Amino acid sequence: MPVIRVEVPEGTEQTIKRRIREGVKQAVLDTLAPKEIKYDYVAVREAFGEIGDGLPLVTVDLRPGREADRKKALTDAIAAILQTELGVDPIDLYVLFRENPAKNHYTGGTPLADWVPSDQ
Template identity: 85%
Template sequence: MPVIRIEVPEGTATAVKGRIRDGVKQAVIDTLAPKEIKYDYVAVREAFGIIGDGLPLVTVDLRPGREPERKKALVDAIAAILNSELAVDPVDLYVLFRETPAENHYTGGTPLPDWVPADQ
Protein backbone atom coordinates (compact mmCIF):
# COMPACT_ATOMS: atom_id res chain seq x y z
CA MET A 1 0.00 0.00 0.00
CA PRO A 2 1.04 3.38 -0.80
CA VAL A 3 -1.32 6.21 -1.58
CA ILE A 4 0.19 8.28 -4.38
CA ARG A 5 -1.11 11.63 -5.60
CA ILE A 6 0.37 13.09 -8.76
CA GLU A 7 -0.40 16.71 -9.56
CA VAL A 8 -0.09 17.73 -13.20
CA PRO A 9 -0.87 21.01 -14.99
CA GLU A 10 -4.46 22.01 -15.69
CA GLY A 11 -5.59 20.89 -19.12
CA THR A 12 -3.61 17.65 -19.14
CA ALA A 13 -5.48 15.26 -21.42
CA THR A 14 -7.47 12.47 -19.76
CA ALA A 15 -5.64 9.83 -21.80
CA VAL A 16 -2.28 11.17 -20.61
CA LYS A 17 -3.46 11.14 -16.99
CA GLY A 18 -4.61 7.54 -17.47
CA ARG A 19 -1.22 6.47 -18.85
CA ILE A 20 0.56 8.21 -15.98
CA ARG A 21 -1.69 6.47 -13.44
CA ASP A 22 -1.26 3.05 -15.03
CA GLY A 23 2.50 3.52 -15.32
CA VAL A 24 2.87 4.56 -11.70
CA LYS A 25 0.76 1.62 -10.51
CA GLN A 26 3.14 -0.70 -12.38
CA ALA A 27 6.14 1.16 -10.98
CA VAL A 28 4.87 0.53 -7.45
CA ILE A 29 4.72 -3.20 -8.18
CA ASP A 30 8.19 -3.14 -9.72
CA THR A 31 9.90 -1.06 -7.04
CA LEU A 32 8.14 -1.08 -3.67
CA ALA A 33 7.24 -4.78 -3.98
CA PRO A 34 3.86 -4.78 -2.24
CA LYS A 35 2.38 -8.07 -1.17
CA GLU A 36 -1.14 -7.03 -2.12
CA ILE A 37 -1.63 -4.72 -5.07
CA LYS A 38 -5.26 -4.34 -4.08
CA TYR A 39 -4.15 -1.59 -1.72
CA ASP A 40 -2.14 0.52 -4.16
CA TYR A 41 -3.98 3.78 -4.66
CA VAL A 42 -2.79 6.17 -7.38
CA ALA A 43 -4.60 9.38 -8.30
CA VAL A 44 -3.66 11.94 -10.91
CA ARG A 45 -5.20 15.35 -10.52
CA GLU A 46 -4.84 18.71 -12.16
CA ALA A 47 -3.43 21.67 -10.24
CA PHE A 48 -2.73 25.30 -10.98
CA GLY A 49 0.95 25.65 -11.84
CA ILE A 50 3.39 25.02 -14.61
CA ILE A 51 6.00 22.36 -15.18
CA GLY A 52 9.19 23.43 -13.49
CA ASP A 53 7.45 25.89 -11.18
CA GLY A 54 5.53 23.86 -8.64
CA LEU A 55 4.55 20.95 -10.87
CA PRO A 56 4.65 18.06 -11.13
CA LEU A 57 4.29 17.30 -7.45
CA VAL A 58 4.07 13.72 -6.21
CA THR A 59 3.05 12.78 -2.67
CA VAL A 60 3.54 9.21 -1.47
CA ASP A 61 1.90 8.19 1.81
CA LEU A 62 2.97 4.78 3.07
CA ARG A 63 3.69 2.60 6.04
CA PRO A 64 7.30 2.62 7.30
CA GLY A 65 9.79 -0.03 6.24
CA ARG A 66 10.82 0.55 2.63
CA GLU A 67 14.54 0.87 2.12
CA PRO A 68 15.87 4.09 0.55
CA GLU A 69 16.80 2.09 -2.57
CA ARG A 70 13.17 1.09 -3.14
CA LYS A 71 12.02 4.69 -2.76
CA LYS A 72 14.73 5.94 -5.14
CA ALA A 73 13.72 3.30 -7.70
CA LEU A 74 10.10 4.49 -7.49
CA VAL A 75 11.16 8.13 -7.92
CA ASP A 76 13.27 7.20 -10.95
CA ALA A 77 10.37 5.26 -12.49
CA ILE A 78 7.92 8.13 -11.92
CA ALA A 79 10.43 10.57 -13.40
CA ALA A 80 10.73 8.41 -16.54
CA ILE A 81 6.93 8.20 -16.89
CA LEU A 82 6.47 11.95 -16.51
CA ASN A 83 9.32 12.63 -18.92
CA SER A 84 7.69 10.36 -21.49
CA GLU A 85 4.15 11.69 -21.04
CA LEU A 86 4.70 15.39 -20.27
CA ALA A 87 8.34 16.04 -21.28
CA VAL A 88 9.18 16.76 -17.62
CA ASP A 89 12.87 17.09 -16.87
CA PRO A 90 13.59 14.95 -13.76
CA VAL A 91 15.10 18.02 -12.07
CA ASP A 92 11.60 19.59 -12.09
CA LEU A 93 9.98 16.67 -10.25
CA TYR A 94 9.32 16.93 -6.51
CA VAL A 95 8.42 13.74 -4.63
CA LEU A 96 7.50 13.76 -0.95
CA PHE A 97 7.38 10.50 1.04
CA ARG A 98 5.32 10.57 4.23
CA GLU A 99 5.53 7.51 6.46
CA THR A 100 2.92 6.93 9.12
CA PRO A 101 2.42 3.91 11.39
CA ALA A 102 0.35 1.04 10.03
CA GLU A 103 -2.36 1.61 12.62
CA ASN A 104 -3.08 4.93 10.88
CA HIS A 105 -3.87 3.21 7.56
CA TYR A 106 -7.33 1.68 7.24
CA THR A 107 -9.15 -0.09 4.47
CA GLY A 108 -12.55 -1.66 4.86
CA GLY A 109 -12.66 -0.42 8.45
CA THR A 110 -9.60 -2.46 9.41
CA PRO A 111 -6.08 -1.15 10.04
CA LEU A 112 -3.38 -2.48 7.75
CA PRO A 113 -0.60 -4.63 9.24
CA ASP A 114 2.99 -3.45 9.44
CA TRP A 115 4.70 -3.51 6.06
CA VAL A 116 7.21 -6.31 5.40
CA PRO A 117 9.02 -7.15 2.15
CA ALA A 118 7.15 -9.49 -0.19
CA ASP A 119 9.82 -12.18 0.22
CA GLN A 120 9.26 -12.49 3.98
Protein backbone atom coordinates in the same frame (compact mmCIF):
# COMPACT_ATOMS: atom_id res chain seq x y z
CA MET B 1 -0.19 -0.02 0.06
CA PRO B 2 0.94 3.33 -0.86
CA VAL B 3 -1.42 6.17 -1.58
CA ILE B 4 0.11 8.22 -4.38
CA ARG B 5 -1.09 11.56 -5.71
CA VAL B 6 0.44 12.91 -8.90
CA GLU B 7 -0.33 16.56 -9.57
CA VAL B 8 -0.08 17.67 -13.18
CA PRO B 9 -0.82 21.01 -14.90
CA GLU B 10 -4.41 22.03 -15.55
CA GLY B 11 -5.60 20.99 -18.98
CA THR B 12 -3.60 17.74 -19.11
CA GLU B 13 -5.43 15.37 -21.45
CA GLN B 14 -7.44 12.54 -19.89
CA THR B 15 -5.56 9.92 -21.92
CA ILE B 16 -2.22 11.21 -20.62
CA LYS B 17 -3.48 11.19 -17.03
CA ARG B 18 -4.69 7.61 -17.50
CA ARG B 19 -1.28 6.50 -18.84
CA ILE B 20 0.49 8.24 -15.96
CA ARG B 21 -1.81 6.52 -13.43
CA GLU B 22 -1.35 3.07 -14.93
CA GLY B 23 2.41 3.60 -15.28
CA VAL B 24 2.74 4.65 -11.64
CA LYS B 25 0.67 1.67 -10.47
CA GLN B 26 3.05 -0.64 -12.37
CA ALA B 27 6.09 1.22 -11.02
CA VAL B 28 4.85 0.61 -7.47
CA LEU B 29 4.66 -3.11 -8.15
CA ASP B 30 8.08 -3.13 -9.79
CA THR B 31 9.88 -1.13 -7.10
CA LEU B 32 8.15 -0.28 -3.86
CA ALA B 33 5.57 -2.88 -2.96
CA PRO B 34 5.66 -6.10 -4.97
CA LYS B 35 2.55 -8.26 -4.53
CA GLU B 36 0.48 -5.51 -2.88
CA ILE B 37 -1.87 -4.81 -5.76
CA LYS B 38 -4.99 -4.72 -3.58
CA TYR B 39 -3.84 -1.63 -1.71
CA ASP B 40 -2.20 0.49 -4.41
CA TYR B 41 -4.11 3.75 -4.67
CA VAL B 42 -2.94 6.16 -7.36
CA ALA B 43 -4.69 9.39 -8.29
CA VAL B 44 -3.68 11.90 -10.93
CA ARG B 45 -5.15 15.33 -10.45
CA GLU B 46 -4.78 18.71 -12.04
CA ALA B 47 -3.33 21.66 -10.15
CA PHE B 48 -2.63 25.27 -10.94
CA GLY B 49 1.06 25.69 -11.66
CA GLU B 50 3.67 25.20 -14.31
CA ILE B 51 6.13 22.45 -15.02
CA GLY B 52 9.32 23.36 -13.23
CA ASP B 53 7.53 25.75 -10.88
CA GLY B 54 5.65 23.56 -8.44
CA LEU B 55 4.62 20.82 -10.84
CA PRO B 56 4.70 17.97 -11.18
CA LEU B 57 4.37 17.15 -7.51
CA VAL B 58 4.12 13.57 -6.29
CA THR B 59 3.05 12.71 -2.75
CA VAL B 60 3.49 9.15 -1.48
CA ASP B 61 1.83 8.20 1.82
CA LEU B 62 2.88 4.81 3.12
CA ARG B 63 3.61 2.67 6.13
CA PRO B 64 7.21 2.74 7.42
CA GLY B 65 9.72 0.13 6.37
CA ARG B 66 10.69 0.68 2.75
CA GLU B 67 14.40 0.96 2.19
CA ALA B 68 15.83 4.09 0.59
CA ASP B 69 16.73 2.15 -2.57
CA ARG B 70 13.07 1.15 -3.09
CA LYS B 71 11.98 4.78 -2.75
CA LYS B 72 14.71 5.92 -5.14
CA ALA B 73 13.68 3.27 -7.68
CA LEU B 74 10.05 4.43 -7.51
CA THR B 75 11.10 8.07 -7.87
CA ASP B 76 13.23 7.22 -10.92
CA ALA B 77 10.38 5.23 -12.48
CA ILE B 78 7.90 8.06 -11.95
CA ALA B 79 10.40 10.55 -13.38
CA ALA B 80 10.71 8.42 -16.52
CA ILE B 81 6.92 8.21 -16.89
CA LEU B 82 6.49 11.97 -16.51
CA GLN B 83 9.34 12.67 -18.91
CA THR B 84 7.67 10.46 -21.52
CA GLU B 85 4.13 11.71 -20.97
CA LEU B 86 4.66 15.40 -20.19
CA GLY B 87 8.22 16.14 -21.30
CA VAL B 88 9.23 16.85 -17.70
CA ASP B 89 12.94 17.05 -16.94
CA PRO B 90 13.57 14.82 -13.90
CA ILE B 91 15.22 17.80 -12.15
CA ASP B 92 11.77 19.45 -12.05
CA LEU B 93 10.08 16.55 -10.27
CA TYR B 94 9.42 16.78 -6.54
CA VAL B 95 8.49 13.59 -4.70
CA LEU B 96 7.50 13.66 -1.04
CA PHE B 97 7.38 10.41 0.96
CA ARG B 98 5.32 10.59 4.15
CA GLU B 99 5.45 7.61 6.46
CA ASN B 100 2.69 7.01 8.96
CA PRO B 101 2.32 4.06 11.36
CA ALA B 102 0.23 1.17 10.08
CA LYS B 103 -2.36 1.88 12.78
CA ASN B 104 -3.16 5.11 10.90
CA HIS B 105 -3.96 3.28 7.64
CA TYR B 106 -7.43 1.73 7.39
CA THR B 107 -9.20 -0.18 4.69
CA GLY B 108 -12.62 -1.69 5.15
CA GLY B 109 -12.68 -0.30 8.69
CA THR B 110 -9.62 -2.31 9.73
CA PRO B 111 -6.10 -0.98 10.27
CA LEU B 112 -3.40 -2.41 8.04
CA ALA B 113 -0.64 -4.56 9.49
CA ASP B 114 2.93 -3.30 9.69
CA TRP B 115 4.64 -3.41 6.30
CA VAL B 116 7.20 -6.17 5.69
CA PRO B 117 8.92 -7.06 2.42
CA SER B 118 6.98 -9.57 0.33
CA ASP B 119 9.82 -12.11 0.59
CA GLN B 120 9.53 -12.35 4.39
